[in-house]
Amino acid sequence: MKTVTHKEYIEANLSLxxxxxxxxxxxxxxxxxxxxxxxxxxxxxQYEAINFPIGLPSLQEMIELRMFEMGLKRKDLAILLNTSASRISDYLNGNREITLNIAKGLHQKLNIDSDIILQ
Known part of the structure; x- marks a missing residue:
């Protein structure tokens, strides 16, 4: 597949x-x-896939999004995942790696994609 130049990209947008x-x-x-x-x-x-790739959101961003969508506070999430609120804070602040049990809970209870959890 031929690489798209910036000029071709601009022309394509104008045509669009x-x-x-x-x-x-x-x-x-x-x-x-x-x-x-x-x-x-x-x-x-094709041009945007190469020059403006959109990566996966971070696990912290995804947890915070799900918390917002579900109306959960950190203490609510801690109860849902059977852990402490301070442990949730550690996960969200990047101070602690998630455990296998927490990873399973995030996937099952918050419906977070495993690719995001494992990145």
Whole structure:
């Protein structure tokens, strides 16, 4: 696969703006504008994947997000994971590595992806 240059990326973005005004949900897939839209989108996606990669969130960020979503305070999370609030603080501040039991609890009870836990 050919590497996309910055110039090609800029041109693709400009084309995308124009095409989005011309293409709608009713546009047929084999229409030339739709084909061009897909090609332009692929160029943009390829360039951004190399130059602006989005990594996994940190485990601390993910725990804090789940706590927010579930309305949990640190003491609530400690009860849920059968540990102490100070231990939760140590995990969130990066002062302590999580144990296997805590990792399992984060995965099962907070639905945190194992890839994030193991990174």
């Amino acid at each position: 703006e124009t095409l989005l005004k011309e293409v709608s949900n009713d546009t047929l897939e084999d229409a030339s504008q739709m084909k061009e839209l897909i090609e332009v989108s692929d160029v943009i996606e």
